[in-house]
Amino acid sequence: MPGCAFVDGQYVAPEDAKISIFDWGFLHSDATYDVAHVWQGKFFRLSDHIDRFFASMDRLRLDPGKTRDEVRAVMHECVRRSGLREAYVEVLCTRGLPAPGSRDPRSCTNRFMAFAIPFVWIADPARQARGIDLFISEVQRIAPASVDPRVKNYHWLDMVGALFQAYDRGAETAVLVDAAGHVTEGPGFNVFAWVDDELITPASGVLEGISRRTVIELARARGLPVREAPLPAADLRRADEVFLSSTGGGVIGISRVDGVPVGGRPAGEFGPVTKQLQAAYWGLHEDPRYVETVEYG
Ligand SMILES: Cc1ncc(COP(=O)(O)O)c(C=O)c1O
Known part of the structure; x- marks a missing residue:
């Protein structure tokens, strides 16, 4: 390598x-x-x-x-x-x-x-174009009272268990819930849902992703309503748009949740909020306030 x-x-x-x-x-x-x-x-x-x-x-x-x-x-x-x-x-x-x-x-x-x-992708653009299927696992993310999720950690047995469940069902990745059945995060990403005309991302029990912060800032700058709040699994299932955020690929659109097309769209087609934030995310990579050049010599 x-x-x-x-x-x-x-x-x-x-x-x-x-x-x-x-x-x-x-x-x-x-x-x-x-x-x-x-x-x-x-x-x-x-x-x-x-x-x-x-x-x-x-x-x-x-x-x-x-x-x-x-x-x-x-x-x-x-x-x-x-x-x-x-x-x-x-x-x-x-x-x-x-x-x-x-x-x-x-x-x-x-x-x-x-x-x-x-570069390691959560799902590369070719994969995203075919449509990514997200499975909501009943595996609970390790409790924040046990391991502080704001500390980026290798306590991944829950994540790996959820991933195997997802693969068994033909899905590609999984999101885990907390004890109340609210969505938390998945292996290497935070989750966003556009539901009832606002963008929701789980408020607690998650790593405070740098990409998550970037998405929140970009949404606010564009006047999109965005809230950090509990996200019941049922809301993720009925959301009009769902995407992941990660250093491993930025804003990654989800096509199906538990096998059901998100927003009724065909696989690989994403809604306007996802597309807008995806473009804005990569656009920031040209902004000198956010980037630092490597001197390769
Ligand atoms: C558990 C978990 N949640 C969320 C994220 C996303 O964080 P970031 O946007 O900083 O990459 C990661 C990244 O690896 C992660 O491991």
Whole structure:
């Protein structure tokens, strides 16, 4: 795989990016991470991703041993060395290894890593053109009282279980609910529904996605009513438009929910709100206030 990784202070090829199996990031999912993307040689909203990464690490009492500027420099360097113009750029901080024989997280030496690999889509444009089928799983997203969903985390057993259910039903991806049966999020994305002439995205129990924030800002700037509110599964089923938001592809239209065409449209055809926000999202990638150029040299 093309790309470049940064592990234990060294830049290495992706196939050489390895850590100990005794790292608690692996053994206990005791880690956090963030993912930014590079599009046409430019990072999108990089400062916002770095802010969220540091907020996540603060909440978990993890110390990457790097300043914000150093993290930014490593991300740029991974992309520069990879030569990738479209990249998926991840930074991670794991709890690391404890002192020999200790089970005390305070004895661990935290480990910072990063990598840049080719852009990873939730569903690429060709896939979107064929129409994406979203399944509403009855699997509950891990409770916010147990794992703070604002901390980007690897607690994905619920997500993976829901994905297998979706595949078993011929759907392509899944969204999970909370204990009240309200929609939360899915593997790698937030959810939006255009229902009763307003845009709703779940208010709580979700990662505060950078793409979600971008969509909310874009909608407000266009005078579209948008609200962060509980989203009952029934409202997602009757919505006129449904889309996902993710660093892995921006605004991604959904054609069917539980096998039923959204808004009665043919597969791959999307409503005006989805189309408008999708165009606006990619348009922002030209706006110097949101992008940062990679110096490939
Ligand atoms: C669980 C979850 N929710 C939402 C998102 C979307 O966040 P962002 O827009 O910052 O990519 C992600 C991204 O990977 C995610 O893993």
